[in-house]
Amino acid sequence: MAPTLDLEFVRAHFPALADGWTIMENAGGTLVPTQVIDWLDGYLRRNQVQPGAAFPASAEAETKIHEGQRAIAALIGADRSEVMIGPSTTMNVFLLSHAIRPWLKPGDEVIVTNLDHEANNGAWRRLAEIGATIKEWRFDPDTCELAAEGLRALLTERTRLVCFTQCSNVVGVIHDVAALTRVAHDAGALVCVDAVAYAPHRALDVKALDVDFYLFSLYKLYGPHLAALYGKRELFQKARALNHFFIGENDIPLKLNPGGVNHELTASLAGIGGYIDALHERHFPRSNADRRDRARQVFGLVADHEQALNAVVLDFLANHPKVRLNGSRDPSKATRVPTFTFTVPGRDATEIPQALLNDRIGIRAGDFYARRAIDAWGVGGRGGVVRASLVHYNTVEEAHRLVAALDRVL
Numbered sequence: 543m544a545p546t547l548d549l550e551f552v553r554a555h556f557p558a559l560a561d562g563w564t565i566m567e568n569a570g571g572t573l574v575p576t577q578v579i580d581w582l583d584g585y586l587r588r589n590q591v592q593p594g595a596a597f598p599a600s601a602e603a604e605t606k607i608h609e610g611q612r613a614i615a616a617l618i619g620a621d622r623s624e625v626m627i628g629p630s631t632t633m634n635v636f637l638l639s640h641a642i643r644p645w646l647k648p649g650d651e652v653i654v655t656n657l658d659h660e661a662n663n664g665a666w667r668r669l670a671e672i673g674a675t676i677k678e679w680r681f682d683p684d685t686c687e688l689a690a691e692g693l694r695a696l697l698t699e700r701t702r703l704v705c706f707t708q709c710s711n712v713v714g715v716i717h718d719v720a721a722l723t724r725v726a727h728d729a730g731a732l733v734c735v736d737a738v739a740y741a742p743h744r745a746l747d748v749k750a751l752d753v754d755f756y757l758f759s760l761y762k763l764y765g766p767h768l769a770a771l772y773g774k775r776e777l778f779q780k781a782r783a784l785n786h787f788f789i790g791e792n793d794i795p796l797k798l799n800p801g802g803v804n805h806e807l808t809a810s811l812a813g814i815g816g817y818i819d820a821l822h823e824r825h826f827p828r829s830n831a832d833r834r835d836r837a838r839q840v841f842g843l844v845a846d847h848e849q850a851l852n853a854v855v856l857d858f859l860a861n862h863p864k865v866r867l868n869g870s871r872d873p874s875k876a877t878r879v880p881t882f883t884f885t886v887p888g889r890d891a892t893e894i895p896q897a898l899l900n901d902r903i904g905i906r907a908g909d910f911y912a913r914r915a916i917d918a919w920g921v922g923g924r925g926g927v928v929r930a931s932l933v934h935y936n937t938v939e940e941a942h943r944l945v946a947a948l949d950r951v952l
């Protein structure tokens with residue numbers, strides 16, 4: 543019989559959970575497991591020197607940084623040279639948009655959405671400054687999805703790039719990235735996919751999706767405040783170098799990353815791999831699976847657990863007469879992650895997280911930088927939306943506590 547996620551084992555890895563609060567603001571940033579803390583601590587204690595010199599502390603520093611980079615690359619099925627670790631997804635998109643500017647001629651088209659977080663939006667829209675035509679692919683206000691027909695209607699032979707989200711941070715609906723990428727590729731366009739709100743919930747596989755560029759933030763994936771940008775090797779090679787003139791065109795991803803990586807935080811990324819390995823060992827002992835298969839199996843258990851969380855929260859939010867839920871009511875793990883947003887007509891959204899403080903439940907209201915989606919719903923002036931975002935370390939009992947507390951304050 544397939545195992546189920548051992549929540550006690552999971553939660554024992556997150557020291558911050560010991561304070562008794564129910565943390566459901568995880569789409570804003572996740573807690574970190576002991577493995578990440580230990581890697582960071584070990585690096586700071588022994589290796590805080592310039593890496594790459596011959597003496598032991600420095601040579602080991604370089605090895606640890608590579609270990610962190612390899613852990614993230616392995617997680618998505620890529621090579622270390624195809625993954626740039628930068629300070630944030632916002633910054634990574636900004637850099638990427640500069641690196642590919644020379645590919646665009648005036649009149650070339652770039653498609654962005656009104657569902658995406660501004661990180662995968664603003665930097666692309668600025669390409670209008672060099673003569674690019676920016677087109678907006680709008681989500682369906684009923685399903686809160688980006689539909690393939692909407693994309694097809696915008697694509698032309700001038701479309702060079704389509705930027706869209708795998709899962710919005712204010713809706714939780716999972717998009718079929720492989721299918722949407724095929725639509726863009728068939729029209730000769732590249733894709734840049736924001737997986738920030740998806741990555742904490744499911745196994746990642748850039749090769750299976752065939753995406754050209756893929757983004758996710760590591761501080762929302764149980765790691766430190768960093769972010770990853772994957773790019774196909776030939777595209778990274780062709781992109782304009784942004785670093786010092788003596789950093790070679792083939793030196794990817796460093797040529798795209800002025801200043802290089804944050805050493806200690808990058809080393810600590812190995813702890814994300816270590817945490818997934820620990821979960822794997824616990825649930826699939828004595829297995830010979832490689833790193834990506836281990837992640838696939840672990841996130842399979844995560845998805846099952848999240849479906850149970852979905853069911854509890856949706857049963858309440860989808861049926862409460864005062865609640866306007868955004869996005870799907872279907873709890874299926876195939877179509878949504880446990881990120882829920884809603885409004886209560888007549889009430890300012892910011893009142894509701896405040897009312898849950900006595901229950902020691904941490905949720906939040908606002909626009910979450912998905913300003914264009916919030917504007918499409920017309921709730922910007924009323925505190926935006928209330929968001930409860932759960933991840934695998936939240937228990938079904940916590941989901942019931944959330945629902946009971948909301949029931950009281952709505």
Ligand SMILES: Cc1ncc(COP(=O)(O)O)c(C=O)c1O
Nearest residue numbers: 630631632659661711738739759
């Ligand atoms: C879906 C999504 N994309 C992008 C970002 C931006 O990430 P970063 O803070 O790493 O720039 C966020 C942050 O909330 C997000 O939720």
